[in-house]
Amino acid sequence: MDYSIETAPLKELQCDCIIVGVYQDAPFYSSASDLNDSNQGLISNILSRGDLRGKNGETVVCHVLPDTGVQRILLVGLGEKAKLTSKNYRKALLAAVNALKKTPIKSVVCTLAECEVESYDWQWKTRACIEVFNDALYQYIETKSNKEAECKLEKLSIIAPDVELHLAQAGLAQGRAIAEGVAFTKLLADLPANICTPTYLAEQAIELGHKHGKLEVTVLEESELQALGMGCFMAVSRGSRQPAKLITLNYQGGEKNAKPIVLIGKGLTFDAGGISLKTAAGMDEMKYDMCGGAAVLGTLSAAAEMDLPLNIIGLIPASENMPDGDANKPGDVLTSMSGKTVEILNTDAEGRLILCDTLTYAERFNPDVVIDLATLTGACLVALGRVPSGLLGNDDILCNDLLAASETANDSVWRLPLWEEYQEQLKSNFADLANVGGKDAGTITAACFLSQFAENFRWAHLDIAGTAWRTGQAKGATGRPVPLLSQYLINRANG
Secondary structure (H helix, E strand, O other): OEEEEEOOOHHHOOEOEEEEEEEOOOOOOHHHHHHHHHOOOHHHHHHHHOOOOOOOOOEEEEOOOOOOOEOOEEEEEEEOHHHOOHHHHHHHHHHHHHHHOOOOOOEEEEOHHHOOEOOEOHHHHHHHHHHHHHHHHOOOOOOOOOOOOOOOOOEEEEEOOHHHHHHHHHHHHHHHHHHHHHHHHHHHHHOOOOOOOHHHHHHHHHHHHHHOOOEEEEEEOHHHHHHOOOHHHHHHHOOOOOOOEEEEEEEEOOOOOOOOEEEEEOEEEEEOOOOOOOOOOOHHHHHHHHHHHHHHHHHHHHHHHHOOOOEEEEEEEEEEEOOOOOOOOOOOEEEOOOOOEEEOOOOOOOHHHHHHHHHHHHHHHOOOEEEEEEOOOHHHHHHHOOOOEEEEEOOHHHHHHHHHHHHHHOOOEEEOOOOHHHHHHHOOOOOOEEOOOOOOOHHHHHHHHHHOOOOOOEEEEEEOOOOOEEOHHHOEEOOOOHHHHHHHHHHHHHO
């Protein structure tokens, strides 16, 4: 998909379709007014007939525009002008792209960035156009015999006046980078587990390193993990024939001695539950247990594309969790890299085991902050559904920064408490702590477990079990929380 900024007058445009927004209760904005006047009141006539009321998300396509290089107008309802929030703006964009997906249209000009969106400028509005379009047009075809994409759309140009050109171009660059990062994340997550193995993830990271000069990639093998004393990480991989990997991406865009931001992504390329075997229903979706790792790759890709002046470390512990004669068992006691011992009560609570050793490993980078992201608990889906990701952490400033970034990115999170009382549920008679804390507050006790290995730095945890992929007819990865993390990094770069 080709994205660009268009500054030419409307009368000079040549395209298959132009997207124009219509308010429910307000006059036309500039481009809409110009198009209405130059086409004998076409838009006004459609509104007066009741074909479109301006309700947010409504669409109507007009196919006949005489004496113009524009072949169609797609009218999109914006709702009430005073209520055009960032969410409603993106809702209108999504309605527009969905109206175009099954048409033969190849080139589109979008005027919606002219709309006034509460608290947001041309940079954000331009970026949102690209993010929404690219996300909606993503189509998985990798393992299908027919590789032809359903949608024919090839080019999106966003109208911007000269006075806003600088901001629009900045939004274009950010939008492209984040959209590519999201698409990369979705593709990795959607690939089946027989293709996307820990080794495959490592290979993708290495290729990403070859693409960006400021990004160095190293991969630790099982013998090296064993030598580091990563007893929890290694126990998870024991039941698999696929060797575990610890992937490190080192992006050096900031000052040489500046403390890095460390992102850790859970990379379970398939999770059968181990000896505590999952039920068959829905187990195919456990290929998505590596969405945290995929999102770290997508975020590092976006950061490198934007050339952010930051130092960022990405860590991806990658493994499978399978049943086998050598797999770890309920009742086993493991020694973590930190020296703390862990009693295994449920082998399906394996994500926290690979993450705890990786959190300890992160200390060697002298991090400013550490953010881990993981499809960690089904309890998070029960508590919050599929709208926000769960957020927990030991630092209010970091958590508030992530909350603020989530608002800007429209990639929502909800903070849960990390109170000392919950730590009581992790007590064990046979080890320093148990790997599960019982039925109650599963998302919180999982984060409490991780917090035991994050005591030496500012840390936040994102539980993306409900937001990393969709199920049912629309089954597929979402690419979240790449937009959130990208916005957090942009804010840090600008701060």
